[in-house]
Amino acid sequence: MIVSFASDNTAGTSKEIIEAIAAANEGYVKPYAFDEYSNQSDVIFGKIFGDVTVCYTLSGTGANVVALKTMLRPWQGVICADIAHINTEEAGAPEVITGSKLLPVPSYNGKINIANMKQYLVDKNDFHKVSPRVVSITQSTEKGTLYTIDEIKEICDFAHENDLLVHMDGSRIANAVAALGCDIKAMTRDVGVDVLSFGGAKNGLIIGEAVVFFNKKLARDYMTMRKQSLQLISKMRFISAQFNEFFKNDLWLNNARHANSMAQYLAQELGKIKGLSVQEPDVNAVFVCMDKKLIDKLSQEFYFYVTNPEIKEVRFMSSFQTTKEEIDYLVQRIKSLAE
Amino acid sequence: MIVSFASDNTAGTSKEIIEAIAAANEGYVKPYAFDEYSNQSDVIFGKIFGDVTVCYTLSGTGANVVALKTMLRPWQGVICADIAHINTEEAGAPEVITGSKLLPVPSYNGKINIANMKQYLVDKNDFHKVSPRVVSITQSTEKGTLYTIDEIKEICDFAHENDLLVHMDGSRIANAVAALGCDIKAMTRDVGVDVLSFGGAKNGLIIGEAVVFFNKKLARDYMTMRKQSLQLISKMRFISAQFNEFFKNDLWLNNARHANSMAQYLAQELGKIKGLSVQEPDVNAVFVCMDKKLIDKLSQEFYFYVTNPEIKEVRFMSSFQTTKEEIDYLVQRIKSLAE
């Protein structure tokens, strides 16, 4: 297979994760997350976040749907970015499976602001309209950018003042934590996030995400709801075992740090090439504008996405698995092909 | 952990499956089942069943929901056994996620019959009622029994004569194939089944089921629908790699044969103990009636389910992992405790 910079999900998994799965394959254990591995995961999340309820799920979309479903009645809606993953990349699951409506607002570099949210609050008592109940933000964003902790706090404060709950889609939250160099609790619970979708697969797990309920009341019936939302498997020990390994020796953070640093290295090297317009990466995605012919040639040798054909923008995404050699090779090929 | 006869899902996975997962962890591959492992799985299913569309899913409930969702409009319903897994053990997902209604009929030893289905067809044009559109049967059944191939054919013929489709919940279909000693295609496609939920996890996979569409028209939009139904993960290679191993050297059949034979051995040994009433197992579940006090004592040493407290019936279920020694130990403890 050719080298891929398409997404962090084209990578495999860390060797330690495979070993953890193999190690969990011993004897009989209770199904449905009543096993020792799952208990251990709960303890770990508790150490990180304090008193929380954690609901392990199978996919990022699954995590978002489970999170939102606990927060919503059918006549309530979710304010989110127009380009939010839940709005554009989840095949309508957030509407169809939760049975409610998304309320998109414009985004700027992937981020949303309070001014734009207000349009939905003017009419909050208008019974012809879905009642906004949740604000969902993505950290790091779909555009590879970051909210500052202050920005998150400001959104949470605004939300709570308006009787709204805050969901954070953190499918790449590890990259955000690594980039901001802060504590994950300081970026989420401490500033008012109510429910977090904590990502695993994009940061090196095979399969596994976790919905972390800071607002535990919302989680009351999560077990029945997760089952109904098709996010429960019997052999949950193999999910939990991955998470336990993830947090041992800071694998999750090291994976994210590595991915981020590879993106920075790539951006730095690409910046040296004439004719490319390189956007400084906040986390692990490098957006570059380049000549159409160059894109075409390059796409025969590497796997990556054209994110905006009009401005000839492509995205190179690094992962825990990306090596300096792979980047050097990519940069060298771009140089050659550009000539 | 104590020895478990609670369900075949308290077991782990075959060693070969772990190795297959480890082997699949190499390089970059396209996400969302566009990888070589998934292509290979498709080829294998094609060899077994002929020209089919296969949709890999994450859980058995997920497989059933995806299968049914392709077959139904919201005003159509599913005739199924009152005790069907879809009716009692899937937390309402078949109704809520497909957005339709189940139409239960009485079951006898886990099986349903045509006479009882007819009540829903009398009113087929009554617009006050959900229109029956699918008959769903489980093979092997929730009671550990089997439909004969002729019985399946009879149900399929009846269904098709009445413009109904047939779904088979085959979460334990390997056990059925092993028990009946027939070809799996002969038990499904050849007698008229339209869509099959092919089980993996209960027969030794870590995670993974497959919806097999014999009626390929139904599968037209399955990719979007699977994503919406929260059954798609990015790193599908790790699901497909399990299936590929499953079919290599007949692992799937050998696992099922072993589980079945262990159940037969257990039934035979229990049959020798006075005071127990043992039901002859068709597949890998042994139902036994025994003294209440014995049940209580035994449940402190083993993990199993009381399936009917009124008649003091318990279920011992074997799996690919169950050993003769474990059964001997169980039998010996029952003997001791019974005295």
Added chain:
Amino acid sequence: MIVSFASDNTAGTSKEIIEAIAAANEGYVKPYAFDEYSNQSDVIFGKIFGDVTVCYTLSGTGANVVALKTMLRPWQGVICADIAHINTEEAGAPEVITGSKLLPVPSYNGKINIANMKQYLVDKNDFHKVSPRVVSITQSTEKGTLYTIDEIKEICDFAHENDLLVHMDGSRIANAVAALGCDIKAMTRDVGVDVLSFGGAKNGLIIGEAVVFFNKKLARDYMTMRKQSLQLISKMRFISAQFNEFFKNDLWLNNARHANSMAQYLAQELGKIKGLSVQEPDVNAVFVCMDKKLIDKLSQEFYFYVTNPEIKEVRFMSSFQTTKEEIDYLVQRIKSLAE
């Protein structure tokens, strides 16, 4: 048109109702039930039931769905009679539109009992199953029978002890009130009913039902929810005006009393005819078993339903509009045809 005993919904409406509609057709009024007619209806319901929230709807199915939707999250279910209107005559709306599941129990003469409800409470914490949250009973029942007030209280007490809410489908509650000669509040709120679907159309309105929330917290968002559930029209004054007339001079009770008395008269007269087996009517439905040939002949002259072909049972239903002459004519024709 031939005389109809098919259902109370084959009748038209009282002359007073037409006049009330005509009188309401004056000037401009605020749409969506913010008009004076609707305010007046609210006051009337308040006088009858005390402090309540009333949500006017368009159909009986609509009333039931709105009522249930306020009480349920998607993973919760509704215990009801197997023959309940919500289970068999509403085309799946209670499942599909509320997004939850019905949990049927056997019925005896249309009524359900606590013993049968308990099966769903054994497993109340089993996350593989929908959690029961509501008990729904019909008064008067689909079989034309009645719960006593004590029976209703017993069910409500049981429900509340088990953290369940009680819904009453009262599409024919006026007939029940007339038959039992009690106060409607004594039969509903006073014994613990949480939400009542109060019927209009089967008792002489053109169109219009009312969901009465005794548990007002449940009604918090009813306006948005009613709109979403397609039960809101702009010109609600024409619904409210009907209700106002309905309660003036006890039209609603007089209509029901008349329908009931006509059924009693019919049963009495039919009882005199040899060869008929007549069930004593509690309200306005007379169930009669008669010769198959007689049924066939009669159905060419009158409009009525065969409710059970096996036992040759037919149903004659009276309405506010049924006259003694129509009944005499029916009885006379049966006599003639029976000879």
Added chain:
Amino acid sequence: MIVSFASDNTAGTSKEIIEAIAAANEGYVKPYAFDEYSNQSDVIFGKIFGDVTVCYTLSGTGANVVALKTMLRPWQGVICADIAHINTEEAGAPEVITGSKLLPVPSYNGKINIANMKQYLVDKNDFHKVSPRVVSITQSTEKGTLYTIDEIKEICDFAHENDLLVHMDGSRIANAVAALGCDIKAMTRDVGVDVLSFGGAKNGLIIGEAVVFFNKKLARDYMTMRKQSLQLISKMRFISAQFNEFFKNDLWLNNARHANSMAQYLAQELGKIKGLSVQEPDVNAVFVCMDKKLIDKLSQEFYFYVTNPEIKEVRFMSSFQTTKEEIDYLVQRIKSLAE
């Protein structure tokens, strides 16, 4: 009650409609639209549109939902204007009750164009996204503007070339027909519309809309689906009788013509007042920008909506019931208050 220019739904109904309802109140008729009044309505719609299936519904939102539900599977979506009634004024019913997703595009004077629709077709085979299946346009639009017949044809052609169906929300289609002076069939079926929501209540009916299926295959199961969608009442004769009257002597067209001409008269008179910015009305809505203080004073005497506070825009809407005297009075008051 003060004079209302808030909406055409603050009016009552034509005297003839009341008389038609009274006349339909005779004898017994079959419920659920199997009566003679409903047969007659079907014949009338057939004369207007040719061979169609007509599904009468209770509200405009109900009509839209029923129309869309027949056209969609859950993983398919509806391209519509950002300001479409289905997107902003139906409390999420189009998503929640059909179980699918709306795909909004920008609108210009209420209208959408093909260029903007194309964004959803680029990704038509992207299984991460809802598949567009329907284009929904509103005629006349929410902004009181009109598509020309050519524009409708162009959209229909584009839709069909891309395997999309076309829905027209015609809650005010009579106003469009009156304004364009064309045949209603020429504006809908003849140019390719597949399903039309034909409006009644905003043009003078008490209650009643009709979904007209030009593509009859879509309507196959409409009766069960209407019941499930809570749009069926038993006494449908009282809906059909209104429609029959509506079409007798062109009442529907005369109502619309009158409303349109009143709007034109109002615009003409307001145009004479200095300081007002008046938008020329296409149908029965006049948008006017005026001084904030004037708005405040005026709203104490008349009932109307402020449609855009930022530009101080208000909407005056006329109806079949609006009189020249009412308009003269409004104009005179504006003049007085403006001074």
